Amino acid sequence: xxxxxxxxxxxxxxxxxxxxxxxxxxxxxxxxxxxxxxxxxxxxxxxxxxxxxxxxxxxxxxxxxxxxxxxxxxxxxxxxxxxxxxxxxxxxxxxxxxxxxxxxxxxxxxxxxxxxxxxxxxxxxxxxxxxxxxxxxxxxxxxxxxxxxxxxxxxxxxxxxxxxxxxxxxxxxxxxxxxxxxxxxxxxxxxxxxxxxxxxxxxxxxxxxxxxxxxxxxxxxxxxxxxxxxxxxxxxxxxxxxxxxxxxxxxxxxxxxxxxxxxxxxxxxxxxxxxxxxxxxxxxxxxxxxxxxxxxxxxxxxxxxxxxxxxxxxxxxxxxxxxxxxxxxxxxxxxxxxxxxxxxxxxxxxxxxxxxxxxxxxxxxxxxxxxxxxxxxxxxxxxxxxxxxxxxxxxxxxxxxxxxxxxxxxxxxxxxxxxxxxxxxxxxxxxxxxxxxxxxxxxxxxxxxxxxxxxxxxxxxxxxxxxxxxxxxxxxxxxxxxxxxxxxxxxxxxxxxxxxxxxxxxxxxxxxxxxxxxxxxxxxxxxxxxxxxxxxxxxxxxxx
Numbered sequence: 001x002x003x004x005x006x007x008x009x010x011x012x013x014x015x016x017x018x019x020x021x022x023x024x025x026x027x028x029x030x031x032x033x034x035x036x037x038x039x040x041x042x043x044x045x046x047x048x049x050x051x052x053x054x055x056x057x058x059x060x061x062x063x064x065x066x067x068x069x070x071x072x073x074x075x076x077x078x079x080x081x082x083x084x085x086x087x088x089x090x091x092x093x094x095x096x097x098x099x100x101x102x103x104x105x106x107x108x109x110x111x112x113x114x115x116x117x118x119x120x121x122x123x124x125x126x127x128x129x130x131x132x133x134x135x136x137x138x139x140x141x142x143x144x145x146x147x148x149x150x151x152x153x154x155x156x157x158x159x160x161x162x163x164x165x166x167x168x169x170x171x172x173x174x175x176x177x178x179x180x181x182x183x184x185x186x187x188x189x190x191x192x193x194x195x196x197x198x199x200x201x202x203x204x205x206x207x208x209x210x211x212x213x214x215x216x217x218x219x220x221x222x223x224x225x226x227x228x229x230x231x232x233x234x235x236x237x238x239x240x241x242x243x244x245x246x247x248x249x250x251x252x253x254x255x256x257x258x259x260x261x262x263x264x265x266x267x268x269x270x271x272x273x274x275x276x277x278x279x280x281x282x283x284x285x286x287x288x289x290x291x292x293x294x295x296x297x298x299x300x301x302x303x304x305x306x307x308x309x310x311x312x313x314x315x316x317x318x319x320x321x322x323x324x325x326x327x328x329x330x331x332x333x334x335x336x337x338x339x340x341x342x343x344x345x346x347x348x349x350x351x352x353x354x355x356x357x358x359x360x361x362x363x364x365x366x367x368x369x370x371x372x373x374x375x376x377x378x379x380x381x382x383x384x385x386x387x388x389x390x391x392x393x394x395x396x397x398x399x400x401x402x403x404x405x406x407x408x409x410x411x412x413x414x415x416x417x418x419x420x421x422x423x424x425x426x427x428x429x430x431x432x433x434x435x436x437x438x439x440x441x442x443x444x445x446x447x448x449x450x451x452x453x454x455x456x457x458x459x460x461x462x463x464x465x466x467x468x469x470x471x472x473x474x475x476x477x478x479x480x481x482x483x484x485x486x487x488x489x490x491x492x493x494x495x496x497x498x499x500x501x502x503x504x505x506x507x508x509x510x511x512x513x514x515x516x517x518x519x520x521x522x523x524x525x526x527x528x529x530x531x532x533x534x535x536x537x538x539x540x541x542x543x544x
Contacts, residue, residue, distance in 0.1 A: 004075045004082045005390045010092060011068025012383065012390075015061050016469070018099065022056040023462045025049045027455045030415075034448045035436045046432035047112040051123075052103060054115030057371070059134055060099050062221045065379055066175070067091070067141040069224050070168045072386055074148045076484040077162040077231075083151055084144040091140025098133025101126055110539050114430070117185055117210050119203040120535040122543075125194035128186045135179045145172040153502075160496040163247050164231040164486050170251040171223040173503055177259050177510065178220055181212025193535050199543045200532035204271035205525040211262035212518065219258040219287070221371055223251065225378035229298050229331055232385055234487035236327035239305025244489035246297045248500040253290040255503065256510050260517030261287060264349045268358050271531075276521050277351060283517060284349040291342060295335065302332075304490065326401040330381030333409040337373035341366065344420065359430070362423025365416040372458070373412040377405060380465055389484050393475040396468050404468065407461035414454030418447035 031038035032046050067088075075082050082088070104126070105111040111123030149169045153161060161169075189206040192198040230247040234240055241247065263280035266272060306317025323329050344366040347353045357363060384401050388394055395401065422444040423429075434441045434448075499505060525531070535543045 003085060004071060007082070007085060007088055007092070008068045008072040008386070009390050011064045011071065012386070014092075014096060014099075015064035015068060016383070016466070018056050018064070019061045020462060020466060022053050022061065023459055025053040026057075027452075027459045029053065030448075030452045030455045032432060033434060034452050035445050036449065036452060043432035044109060044112065047114070048106055048109050050430075051112050051114050052106045055102060055106065055131065058115045058217065059131055060095075060102075062224075062375075063095065063134060063138050063175075066168075066171060066220065066224050067095075067138060069227075069382060069386075070141060070145055070172065072390065072484065073164045073168045073227070074145065076389075077164040077486060078148060078152045080148075080152065080155075082144070082148060084147050087140050088144050091137040091144075093137070094140070095134045095137030098130045098135075098137060100130070101133060102128075102130025104130075112538065116214070117182060117190060117206065119190065119193075119201045119206045120533060122190060122194050122201075122535050122537045124539050125191055128190055128194065132183060132186055135183055138175060138179070142172040142176045145169050158495060160244070160493050161501055162486065163241075163244055163489075164227055166248060166501070167223060167227045167230065167251045170255045170503065171220060171227075173507065174216065174223065174255050174258055175220045177514075178213050178216040181209050181214075181216075181262070184212075185209035193543055194537060194539070196540070196543075199534065201535045201543075202525055202531050203533065204269065204531050205522070207266060207269060208263075208271070208518075208521055208525070211265050212259065212514075213262070214265050215262040215284070216258045218367070218370065219254050221375050223254060224382065225334065225375045226250065226254075226294060228327065228378050228382050228385075229294060229334075231486040232382070232484075233298065233327050233331040234301045234305060235485050236325045236385070237302060237305035237321055239301060239308050239487075241487045241489040242297045242300035242304060244491075244493055245496065245500065246293055247489075248496065250290040250293050250297070252500070252503075252506055253293075254287070256506055256513065257283060257286045257289070259510060260513045261349075263517065263521060264351075264354065267351060267354045271525075272521050274351075276517070280517055281349055281351050283513070285346075288342065288346070291338070295338075298331065298335065301487075302328075324398060324402060326384045326398060326405060327381045329402055330377050330405050333405060334374045334378050337369060337377070337409070337412065341369040341374055344369065357423055359428060360423035361419045361427045361429050364429045365419030365423060368419070369412065369416040373409075373416070377408050377412075380405060380408065383465075383469065386484070387469060387472050388478070388481045391473055392477050392481060393472055394478050394481065396471040396475065400464065400468050404461050404464040407457055407464065411454050411457030411459075411461055415451045415458060416454070418450040418454075422447045422451075 029046060029049055071082060105124035106127060111127035113121050113123040145168060149165060185206050189201055193201050230241060261280050261284040263277055264284050267277055302321060303317045306320040309320040311317030311320030321328060347357060348366060384395055425444055427444045436442050436445050537543055
């Protein structure tokens with residue numbers, strides 16, 4: 001068990017040590033786009049910075065975090081030593097090497113392609129190989145999760161797999177499916193051109209393959225936060241989970257509906273017909289179901305805890321909740337951010353309304369509000385929950401932790417609300433510099449300055465988070481720290497249906513949905529007219 005704690009800590013520290021500079025880069029990018037003076041006012045540096053920021057935030061940070069959290073769950077929820085620990089370390093090493101390999105060419109200005117792998121602009125092959133290694137390393141984590149999941153089921157026939165382990169296994173399977181799109185694009189489209197083995201690339205096919213990953217990855221980010229919603233928050237609040245069954249259905253729905261939805265990111269692309277775009281738009285609306293179930297279940301769980309603590313009247317239970325507990329506070333704030341973030345998603349996935357906000361700051365606001373807001377704030381709370389258990393040292397201060405969470409909440413809101421408004425006013429994203437002497441751009445100047453203030457608050461919040469973690473890591477060892485405790489449901493099930501205790505049938509259904517949603521959109525590129533065209537490589541120029 002001791003070695004497993006070191007394994008989890010290594011992953012979590014790596015995740016957060018990558019996260020810190022990425023937040024700093026994000027704040028500098030906001031200064032660059034604002035009327036305020038920014039150090040190193042250079043567009044080339046801006047796009048390299050955006051690539052580093054996006055690559056870390058999309059691939060590196062959440063992957064290491066999910067892996068570290070998964071190993072902690074596998075040992076604590078199952079109550080047994082981790083099987084395959086040596087392979088887990090191999091996966092960690094590969095992902096770490098891949099991270100360095102990817103970021104070095106970005107820092108050298110040879111991979112300023114953002115984090116969306118969209119030809120014909122291509123970066124250094126080592127950037128793509130590095131991110132591929134991060135994913136390959138994470139597949140070792142997927143294998144370890146499945147091995148431990150199945151081992152526990154063999155040793156406990158007929159018993160429900162603990163909900164936390166069931167959920168993190170769903171997360172691992174989802175990531176295994178999700179990554180296939182980007183990996184296929186890199187292996188079969190991008191690398192042959194960047195290495196000079198081919199001279200042309202089909203940008204439409206490449207973008208379609210990447211769309212398989214582009215939206216489903218959001219739910220890979222989201223599931224660890226939802227695990228905290230269902231299994232850690234009710235315990236921290238002093239109550240019980242409203243329904244174990246509802247939790248299992250939620251994570252199954254995420255697995256089944258998260259993959260075949262990415263084509264809504266290509267609504268403006270001409271390669272695909274309206275019919276398949278509509279199919280995936282409908283499937284995207286289905287992803288709202290597990291979130292609606294979760295909002296109901298977690299609100300009910302909070303009410304149960306509030307009533308247990310003596311809350312009276314219609315809303316008295318809200319005041320009775322222990323809002324000084326970081327996990328309870330983080331989940332409450334996360335739900336408040338999830339509401340407007342989810343509403344923005346409904347706009348993005350609507351076939352007609354998407355055209356109004358396509359490639360504007362609205363899109364940037366949406367995914368920062370979902371990931372930075374609803375997800376990362378719970379990652380912080382998970383870290384506060386795990387650190388004493390993994391280090392044997394008490395958390396420095398719950399009060400400081402609560403202040404940090406409040407700063408993050410208000411910082412994210414002040415950052416993203418002006419972005420939404422500026423997007424509706426037509427401000428494009430992915431621009432390094434705006435000419436605010438232009439009357440059109442000048443209308444958004446105040447909004448952009450407000451977002452910079454929000455970014456400053458976010459940066460302060462992150463520095464405070466690191467202060468709490470570092471000071472906690474060097475605190476005296478505690479005589480006794482209780483283990484991680486997962487919430488019991490109101491009626492803990494002695495057994496559950498086999499469909500809610502495994503993933504065999506759900507993987508088959510998912511495969512069928514992927515074939516329906518992507519079979520023709522991908523297959524058409526192999527049977528219709530050739531769309532290959534020269535690419536532009538940042539290292540080799542126009543490929544020919």
